[in-house]
Amino acid sequence: MKVAVIDAQGAGLGQTIIKKLRKELNSTIHIVALGTNTFATSNMVRAGANVGISGEKAICSFCTNNKMDSIIGPIGILCSGGINGEITPLISKAIYDMNCTKYILPLQKHEIYIPGTKNTPIKDLIDEIVSDIKSKVEVFA
Template sequence: MKIAVIDTQGAGLGQTVVKKIRKEIGQDVNIIALGTNSFATSKMVRAGANVGISGERSIISFCKTNEIDSIIGPIDIICCNNIDGEITPLISKSIINMDCIKYVLPLQKYNIYIPGTNTMQIKDIIEEIINDIKNRAKLI
């Protein structure tokens, strides 16, 4: 199983996701850290990602040339230019065009409200994503 985790800036969210995947699923999963900057990438690799890819061009190239089972990232992956423009329209388009499941973490920062998520904590959302990945792995 191959899972990409994308994050920006300091990758706090990406680190948390990578650590949780490692803890819950273990070493059987190949985790690719997609960081919009090298700092974010290195933080996710230190958290347990197998490989790190940094920057717009590299992320777009990865998305166009690789097959993965899923990608996990903040809502910015479908709402580009929100975090200081680090998720560019080209990155967003590349992610959306991938033939995999996209797990979007609904951070309520950008006046985007996703019904049903207002009472959930981010750790609960991450747990739900991990459980869905585990269930899908049983089907493969």
């Protein structure tokens, strides 16, 4: 199974997701870190991603030319200007256009509120995503 994790800034959320995926699925999963900057990418690779891709042009090219089973990231990845402006219109469109499952973490930022998620800890949301991916990997096995 091939999973992309996208994050920006220091990639704290991306690192957490990758560490959890590695712990639960180890070598049964191929993880691609998509960082809007080299700092975010290198942090996600250190967390256990198989490969890292940095910057708008590289992320857009990757999303257009590669088949992934899923992509995981905060809600800001779908918004032009999301994650303090690091998500460009081209990146958000490339992600949206990917033909795969998109796991979107509804962080309480960007003035976007998703009812029903206010009191859900991020850890629980990540656990739910990893559990869903794990069930799909078991189907492939």
